Amino acid sequence: MMPPRAIAAALASGILFAAGPMPAAAQEFTTRAAHAILFDAETDTVLFQHEADARTPPASMAKLMTMAVVFDALKSGRLGLDDEFLVSENAWRSGGASSGGSTMFAELGSSIRLEDLMRGIIIQSGNDACIVVAEGMAGTEATFANIMNEQARKLGLTGSNFTNSTGLPDPDQYVTARDLARLADYIIETYPEFYAIYSEPEFIWNKIRQSNRNPLLDMNIGADGMKTGYTEESGYGLVGSAVRDGQRLILVINGTSSEKERGEEARKLMDWGFRAFERVNLFGDGEVIGDARVFHGETSGVGVVSKGAVDVLLPRGFGDRIRGRIVYQGPVEAPIDEGQEIGTLQITVNDKLLRETKVYAATDVAVGGMTERALDGLQELLLGWW
Numbered sequence: 001m002m003p004p005r006a007i008a009a010a011l012a013s014g015i016l017f018a019a020g021p022m023p024a025a026a027q028e029f030t031t032r033a034a035h036a037i038l039f040d041a042e043t044d045t046v047l048f049q050h051e052a053d054a055r056t057p058p059a060s061m062a063k064l065m066t067m068a069v070v071f072d073a074l075k076s077g078r079l080g081l082d083d084e085f086l087v088s089e090n091a092w093r094s095g096g097a098s099s100g101g102s103t104m105f106a107e108l109g110s111s112i113r114l115e116d117l118m119r120g121i122i123i124q125s126g127n128d129a130c131i132v133v134a135e136g137m138a139g140t141e142a143t144f145a146n147i148m149n150e151q152a153r154k155l156g157l158t159g160s161n162f163t164n165s166t167g168l169p170d171p172d173q174y175v176t177a178r179d180l181a182r183l184a185d186y187i188i189e190t191y192p193e194f195y196a197i198y199s200e201p202e203f204i205w206n207k208i209r210q211s212n213r214n215p216l217l218d219m220n221i222g223a224d225g226m227k228t229g230y231t232e233e234s235g236y237g238l239v240g241s242a243v244r245d246g247q248r249l250i251l252v253i254n255g256t257s258s259e260k261e262r263g264e265e266a267r268k269l270m271d272w273g274f275r276a277f278e279r280v281n282l283f284g285d286g287e288v289i290g291d292a293r294v295f296h297g298e299t300s301g302v303g304v305v306s307k308g309a310v311d312v313l314l315p316r317g318f319g320d321r322i323r324g325r326i327v328y329q330g331p332v333e334a335p336i337d338e339g340q341e342i343g344t345l346q347i348t349v350n351d352k353l354l355r356e357t358k359v360y361a362a363t364d365v366a367v368g369g370m371t372e373r374a375l376d377g378l379q380e381l382l383l384g385w386w
Contacts, residue, residue: 034255059229062167085136095127198225215263297334
């Protein structure tokens, strides 16, 4: 295994200009899940992925987006935990006990505090609670779904579309494993006070005790969330997160064949992620990573840096296989301001995308004089750029 500084030096010397995206692929691991992704929350390093960008029905994992909308309203002050919402006949019939799905057992015509409805959604996966919240916040569930999609676009969840608050089957409703992982990371990072509810073991409502459905919580592996899902169309799925020795991993699996297989695959993937990787610092905060070509500038290039240190998790023993490249549309035309976004740094191992982070100009670059601009123009005319 190469030492971290040697890895960084080798990576820096191997950086090259590129214009297209790198293909992403999984590390050496197999899973029975149809869709899966595992990543390290702090470094944004993808440790494993399988069909992570393919559309799949979300089932009750869609309730993560429902709660993201609720959490946002609470944080902004538009809602309070003591606000009450009425259980309509639609919510009672569509999501109550008679519907045959997951339910909080909310009583028709009753008013329920938002904090209780939140636990009914997070712990019990209650479809009735979801519809009550959706109608209470937006008037109709369809309008609430529009808000869910607006939130998804803001978060960059480009592979997902929501049509209801529950995750019940709809051909126009779909997610990707990658989007669910990003959503989970957002909730954990942005709403820690509400995320704690995802680890609560049970909730009692209407004198009925129901246990948290997340199988990882009972496995003593550091799990503290998040959400399961099942429909015939989706198979058995799970968004999960766990912390060991200060390191948080987030996983998403979907399309397993049974509850048993879902739990086994999730645990196997989580255990492998904690065991098989080591953290390596590649570049410090403000350390020049490489150069980008400059057009019409007083210099022909500009150094690029990241905002914050660049750390990755590497498969143990893979340090000599790491590569990096700066990807940007260039050459970049002067003038350039220090801190201006230039492109991205892509870190790969065995040609598999491990991490991608934005890079910025390390210094100002002013417009060059007549000689520099004439030479640049001549080179563009005769040779083209790269």
